[in-house]
Amino acid sequence: MPEGHSVHRLARQFDDVFGGQVLAVSSPQGRFAPAAKLIDGQQLVSSHAHGKQLFLGFGNDLVLRVHLGLYGAWSFGGDEHFSGASSIGAPRRVGESEHASAAGQGPYEGPPEPVGQVRARLVSAHGWADLRGPTACEVLTEAQAATVRAKLGPDPLIAAAGEFNLAKGRGSRAEITDDSRAAKQDFIARLAKKKTPIGTALMDQALLAGVGNIYRAEALFRCSIDPFMPCNELSKPSAAALWEDIVSIMEDGVRDGKIITTRPQHRSAPGPVWPDNAYYTYQRQHQQCRLCDAGIALMEVAGRKLYWCPGCQPKARKRVKR
DNA sequence: GCCCTATGTTAAA
DNA sequence: TTAACCTAGGGCT
Numbered sequence: 001m002p003e004g005h006s007v008h009r010l011a012r013q014f015d016d017v018f019g020g021q022v023l024a025v026s027s028p029q030g031r032f033a034p035a036a037k038l039i040d041g042q043q044l045v046s047s048h049a050h051g052k053q054l055f056l057g058f059g060n061d062l063v064l065r066v067h068l069g070l071y072g073a074w075s076f077g078g079d080e081h082f083s084g085a086s087s088i089g090a091p092r093r094v095g096e097s098e099h100a101s102a103a104g105q106g107p108y109e110g111p112p113e114p115v116g117q118v119r120a121r122l123v124s125a126h127g128w129a130d131l132r133g134p135t136a137c138e139v140l141t142e143a144q145a146a147t148v149r150a151k152l153g154p155d156p157l158i159a160a161a162g163e164f165n166l167a168k169g170r171g172s173r174a175e176i177t178d179d180s181r182a183a184k185q186d187f188i189a190r191l192a193k194k195k196t197p198i199g200t201a202l203m204d205q206a207l208l209a210g211v212g213n214i215y216r217a218e219a220l221f222r223c224s225i226d227p228f229m230p231c232n233e234l235s236k237p238s239a240a241a242l243w244e245d246i247v248s249i250m251e252d253g254v255r256d257g258k259i260i261t262t263r264p265q266h267r268s269a270p271g272p273v274w275p276d277n278a279y280y281t282y283q284r285q286h287q288q289c290r291l292c293d294a295g296i297a298l299m300e301v302a303g304r305k306l307y308w309c310p311g312c313q314p315k316a317r318k319r320v321k322r
Numbered sequence: 323g324c325c326c327t328a329t330g331t332t333a334a335a
Numbered sequence: 336t337t338a339a340c341c342t343a344g345g346g347c348t
Contacts, residue, residue, distance in 0.1 A: 003329050052330075070330045071342040090328070090342075117342065133342040135331060205331085212329045259329075282329090303337085304330085325347080335337075 002068055002089055004051050004210020005253030008157045010074060010088050011049035012164055014056060017076065017085055017127060018044045024123040025064075028114035028130075035139040036120060038062055049161065051152050051209025053136075055145055063145040066120075069135025078127015079108035086257065090133065152209040153190065154183035156247045160254055180247075188239045191231040198234060198242075199227025199306055211246060214282045215253075217307040218261035219246045221280040226313045227306055266290045281307035 025040040027033040039058045046057035056064040066072075073089025076082055111121065111128035120131040131137060140148070155161075162176035190207050191198070201207050202216040211219070220227050223242050225234070234242070249261050260278040267277035268290065280290055285298035285307060294311030 006329075067331080068329095069341060070328060071340095072330090073342085090344095119341090135341065203330095214329050323348085326345090328343100331340090333337105333339080 002052065002072075003212035003215055003250075003253070003259070004049070004155065004157055005250050005259070006088050006257075007049040007052050007054050007068070007210070008161060008254050009086075009257060010054055011047045011161070013076070013085055013088070014044065014047040014054075014129070015164075015168065017078070017082055018122065018124055018129070019047065020044065021124040021126075023058075026121050026123075028118040028121055032120045032137050035137075038139045039064060049155075049157070050149050051155050051205055052212070053148065053152070053209075055149075057142075061142055063140045063142055064120075065136060065138050065140050065145060065148060066131065066134050067136035069133070072132065072134035074129055074131050076127060076129050077111070078124075082127040085127070088257075152205055153207040154186040155209045156183070156243065156250050157210060157254060158183050159247070160251050184240065184243050187243045188236060191234060191239050192236070194231035196231060197228045197301075198225060198231050199308075200302060201231050202246075203302075203304065208246075210250065213304050214259050214279070215246065215250060215261075217281045218259070218279060219249065221309055221313060222249070222261060224312055226315050227301075227308050228315070262290065281309055283307070 020043065022041060022043050023039075025036045027036045039060070039062050042062070043059035044056060045059050046055075048055045048057070052067060054066045056066070058064070068089050071090045073087060075087040076085035078085070108127065111123055114121065114130065117132055118130045119134060119137050122129045159176055159180035162171055162179060165171045166173065166176065187208060191201065194201055194207070199216060199220060202211050202219070203213070219242060222245050223238070225238070225242065249259075253259050258274050258278070260274055262273070262277055262280060266280070267273060271277070281296050284296040286295050288294070289296055289309040289311055292309065292311035294309055297308055297310050299306050
């Protein structure tokens with residue numbers, strides 16, 4: 001269920017709590033047991049997110065690739081080093097995003113008995129992480145991991161990831177600038193070559209990596225773009241503005257640990273911002289748009305629910321006559 | 323208990 | 336275009 005922002009938070013969290021440490025890797029459920037042996041007892045040397053995929057690099061040059069899919073989630077626990085570690089993944093209740101781990105309360109006595117279907121468990125001297133319900137959990141060579149990554153489109157969070165690494169003493173400012181500029185140009189170029197509707201394209205991980213159903217709907221609303229508009233009919237400035245808006249709201253998501261796309265002046269309902277005041281269109285079908293009199297529309301497209309405002313995101317006309 | 327839902331992807335038809 | 340897959344929680348009976 002998580003979109004790219006959650007996976008980037010995960011990558012940071014693994015770096016923070018497990019980076020450089022030797023990990024015991026197991027599979028209480030059993031399904032991951034043979035592959036777990038390949039990295040059991042190895043040092044975690046890198047933690048990287050690309051779109052919705054997480055890549056953990058180990059000292060023997062093998063890579064653990066995890067994709068949470070719809071239901072996957074990681075939970076963490078441990079001593080005071082884990083006090084900031086949140087569980088990240090599928091929300092267990094409507095209205096819940098991430099919840100803090102029960103770390104740092106009393107002495108750490110090792111990981112608890114596995115609860116439910118724990119596909120993979122990583123344990124260090126200071127704490128543990130449990131993975132449940134992933135679409136993918138496999139051990140790859142670096143070459144195989146590179147092949148997977150080569151199939152993914154540009155990631156709007158590449159600059160945010162660069163900033164995190166810079167703060168950890170890795171990479172350079174110039175690198176971040178170059179990478180984010182290249183990612184944006186890549187996105188614009190890919191859109192120009194596609195005739196598929198922009199609403200479909202934003203969900204295509206080979207075109208753009210990390211955007212899911214919420215960010216798709218919200219970004220198109222914020223940019224007043226009709227989701228059915230063919231990609232190649234978007235002007236280059238519009239495509240650039242769309243990229244920049246996606247970057248902006250996803251970076252907010254990494255910071256906040258939840259998706260909030262509304263601007264303060266557009267929140268009306270009383271109570272906390274999230275979740276009831278967090279979105280413009282997602283799960284707001286039949287409700288009145290926050291900006292106009294129209295009702296939010298819902299249509300199932302390619303098996304996913306597409307939300308949009310017919311008033312604020314009108315059908316584009318190719319030649320606008322004045 | 324049973325049914326539904328979910329920020330996702332893949333393979334078969 | 337449809338079904339399958341992975342899992343847990345909430346609402347219902």
